[in-house]
Amino acid sequence: MLIAIGSKNPAKIAAAENAFMDYKIDLIPIDVPSGVNEQPFSDEETIKGAVNRAQAAAEMAGADIGIGLEGGVHQSDYGLLLCNWGALAAKGMQPIIAGGARILLPEEIATSLMAGEELGPVMDEYSKKQNVRKNEGAVGIFTNEYVNRAEMFSHVMKLLLGQYEYQLKNRDRTLG
Numbered sequence: 001m002l003i004a005i006g007s008k009n010p011a012k013i014a015a016a017e018n019a020f021m022d023y024k025i026d027l028i029p030i031d032v033p034s035g036v037n038e039q040p041f042s043d044e045e046t047i048k049g050a051v052n053r054a055q056a057a058a059e060m061a062g063a064d065i066g067i068g069l070e071g072g073v074h075q076s077d078y079g080l081l082l083c084n085w086g087a088l089a090a091k092g093m094q095p096i097i098a099g100g101a102r103i104l105l106p107e108e109i110a111t112s113l114m115a116g117e118e119l120g121p122v123m124d125e126y127s128k129k130q131n132v133r134k135n136e137g138a139v140g141i142f143t144n145e146y147v148n149r150a151e152m153f154s155h156v157m158k159l160l161l162g163q164y165e166y167q168l169k170n171r172d173r174t175l176g
């Protein structure tokens, strides 16, 4: 089975590889536009980015399944939440979506984002590290690495793959 993932980010690729461990697959990482702002600012925008990436990757690679994983932030009454969404696009199915664990971002990070900066560079500056987004991620930094970005996306991938398998098995099922 040919699977295309719409990103070359190693944390995202590792999560997809991990989820499809028991499958015989060829996984092609491919850079595609997310079709949303570089820094998505709501669940809706982040979901849209994930779905766009999944569909574009499947189409460009002529794959059976396209995967899109997208990071963003979402405003809440308590402050700015880190949010991550995934989408799986397969022929003849509506896009399947799943969300990842979320945490509140510290106020100084939120302030930088509200001023128009992007989380990737802000995290590198804050942690004095390089490419946090490709490694432990903001979730890794702020949870003392109990949960890193690849692990968080692995959970999203399991939610996607599980729903995909369920829908395949129950294709002919009707209510009543």
Ligand SMILES: O=P(O)(O)OP(=O)(O)OP(=O)(O)OC[C@H]1O[C@@H](n2cnc3c(O)ncnc32)[C@H](O)[C@@H]1O
Pocket (backbone or CB within 6 Å): 006, 007, 008, 009, 012, 034, 038, 039, 040, 049, 069, 070, 071, 072, 118, 119, 120, 121, 123, 132, 133, 134, 136, 137, 138, 139, 149
């Ligand atoms: O290479 P791609 O797949 O584009 O991966 P990305 O990390 O750059 O892009 P995302 O679309 O997942 O995230 C949107 C923005 O938010 C940043 N971001 C999201 N989650 C992050 C995290 O956990 N740690 C650091 N930056 C993050 C990211 O760097 C982007 O600037």
